Amino acid sequence: MTEENIEKYRKAGKIAAKARKKSKKIIKKGKSFLEAAEEIENYIEGQGGKPAFPVNLSTNNEAAHYTPGKDARKEFNEEQVVKVDIGVHVDGYVGGDTAYTKDFTEENFELVKASEIALENAISLAKAGRKIKEISKEIQETIEEKGFKPIRNLSGHGLGERTTHTEPTIPNVKTNTTEELKEGQIIAIEPFASTGQGRVKEGKKAEIYGYNKPIQIRDRTARKIMKQAEKEYKELPFAKRWIQGQYQELKMKMALKNLTNKKALKKYPVLKDDEGSLVSQAEKTIKIEENGCEGLTD
Ligand code: CO
DSSP, X not given: OOHHHHHHHHHHHHHHHHHHHHHHHHOOTTOBHHHHHHHHHHHHHHXXXXXXXXXXXXXXXXXXXXXXXTTOOOBXXXXXXXXXXXXXXXXXXXXXXXXXXXXXXXXXXXXXXXXXXXXXXXXXXXXXXXXXXXXXXXXXXXXXXXXXXEOTTOEEEEEEBTEXXXXXXEESSOOOOOOBOXXXXXXXXXXXXXXXXXXXXXXXXXXXXXXXXXXXXXXXXXXXXXXXXXXXXXXXXXXXXXXXXXXXXHHHHHHXXXXXXXXXXXXXXXXXXXXXXXXXXXXXXXXXXXXXXXXXXO
């Protein structure tokens, strides 16, 4: 990693931190999810960054990957526990992935705290040479002590150039890996605490897509979308609403279906724990140092 690249990661991290702060003013009761997501994404661009993925606003038992579609009528209300997950890149360098939980119910303070404290405890252990399973154990124990379940099939992850999911993986429960953190790694740690079983399943709906591989396809709209996904987003996820308006609606829908069936694109369905359960999330991005870490999204 060159010094210039590191500066781009740092800049992305700072913009993500600012967007997170800004989002706390944007997100309030009665506001629409769609407006909120678009305002946060526009703010990121106004600061000189780009969203590394669509702003995620997952509610209650949804843990991740919900972003409003163009036709979403959903508004924030007092029955929601909302995970606000924001990602930023600068020239492709994803230096900011950060999330917090907004508890509109005002009854789930402990659930929100569980993932926040788990995150802080995990960060306090982060340094070069630290075994990843020690961090995972800390996350799991912190959340379980509070009486909740960590979500075992969602993990922290390395960040890189045009990717939000590279080595290493930081599980939220203890595993047998012998892997250690290395100096210079940029990672996002993201504990999820749940009142459900602590395992997410894919829902039916997806508003988020990602480029997977080139294929031969006759349909012109499909070809255009595939090229656009490859060129503009590469390994980074994008929202259907980002490309909406650039294509005729029905043609776009057919093309997206076609492209995912043929594996040119992949879908990111909403990930949910049990019906009726509530999930909290806290996430920050750090850079691993010899004796600790640098917070990129503080
Ligand atoms: Co993340």
